[in-house]
Amino acid sequence: MEDSKTGEEGESGPAVDAELAKAIMARHFRPSLIVTEAWEGYTFAGLEIRIKESTDLYGAVLWPSALVLCHFLDTNRDKYNLTDKNVIELGAGTGLVTIVSSLLGAKVTSTDxxxxxxxxxxxxxxxxxxxxxxxxxxxxLTWGQELEQRFPRATHCFDYILAADVVYSHPYLEELMDTFDHLCQEGTQILWAMRFRLDPENSFVERFQKRFHMEELYDLPSLSIKLYRGWRKDKWTVPHSGEAAA
Structure with missing residues (x-):
């Protein structure tokens, strides 16, 4: 793995972690008045976003990793310009990352x-x-199933694969790896935020590094979250930030 780069300017340490984590969590707000429909509010791309969660579904709850990824995209538009880029989100859940990417100008395919x-x-x-x-x-999109039928590599070329908190203790991590592998072509970059909870997260990172180059963009111990950038080992050399295939 390349050297860790925490924060927008590349600094690291507890003070930077705390400051960055505070800035990320400040993106979230709750309605000040009682409303008929429960929602959580977020501010990205200069706009208010209202998200409805579904507490009876595990995948329909917004986790902090999505906030971390959205904050990164919103504050690094010069290096990771999503305008007119082809983007796919895996495990979109409540849709916050999809929404923010769309507001930033991307052509987004949102899957779950x-x-x-x-x-x-x-x-x-x-x-x-x-x-x-x-x-x-x-x-x-069910990870690992009918990938070529649903997303033929000849016609579905993505500039970015986005994923937030898709790695946790469940039996489909190998299918997730296969999905990354199928969708990540020459020129594709993976931006992936994950919260470390159990050993499977660590072992998944090790397996990921066997197939992909990986750079750590954020390390936020106070949130137990890291943000990575990945690209294929067998296709091309290290891209510049925001660079994608022509």
Missing amino acids: MPDVLGNLRYNVLRNTRDRCKYIPQVTE
Whole structure:
């Protein structure tokens, strides 16, 4: 792994971690008045975003890793310019990363399991309508299944793969790795935020490094979250920040 680069300017240490974590969590707010529909508020790309969670579905709850990834994209637009880029999000959940990427000008394909799609579509539509250059596409994706049929490599070339908190203790980590492998072509960059909880997270990082180059962009011990950038080992050399295939 390359040297750690914590924060927008590359500093590291407890003070920077605390300051950055505070700035990230400040993006979140709750309605000041009682409302008929429960929602959580977030501010990115200079706009208010309202997210409805579904507490009865594990994948329909917003986790802090999504805030970390959204903050990074919003504050590093010069290095990681999403305008007109082809982006796919894995495990989109409540849709915050998809929404922010769309507001930043990307052409986004938002994916998750079938039981999450209803709430995901609702959040994406309510927050991107008449706000975005491209209408985000929400579609089902079960990791490791029918990847070439659903996303043929000849016609589906993504500049960025985004993922927030998709790695946790479940039996489908190998399928997730296969999905990364299929979608990540020459010129594709993976931006992936994860919260470290159990040993499977550490072992997944080790397996990821066997297939991909990996650079640590954020290390936030106070949130137990790291943000990585990855690209294929077998396809191309180290890209500059924000560089993608022509």
